[in-house]
Amino acid sequence: WGRGEYSVVALKVRNTGSGKVVTDPRALTGRFVAATFQHRWLGPAGQPEDTTTLYLVMQGRPEAAFIAEPAVATSATTGKGGKR
DSSP, X not given: OEETTEEEEEEEEXXXXXXXXXXXXXXXXXXXXXXXXXXXXXXXXXXXXXXXXEEEEEESOGGGTSOOOOOOOOOOOOSTTOOO
């Protein structure tokens, strides 16, 4: 959704672990004007309470609000005794 220079994104969030998860929008990183979870906590995976919705309000386009994960460097060899 959007209005003027602001956009709102709704994201489905699901707990895949076996324990309860407390949701805290202050722990999110990104360029958001506001953020809130529909529920304060998530139940263990497989329970009806394991899913909530996260609402994010941002200025501008949504893709500009998310901070990219750093790239992970991997090394590969060409074979036994080969060069990289």
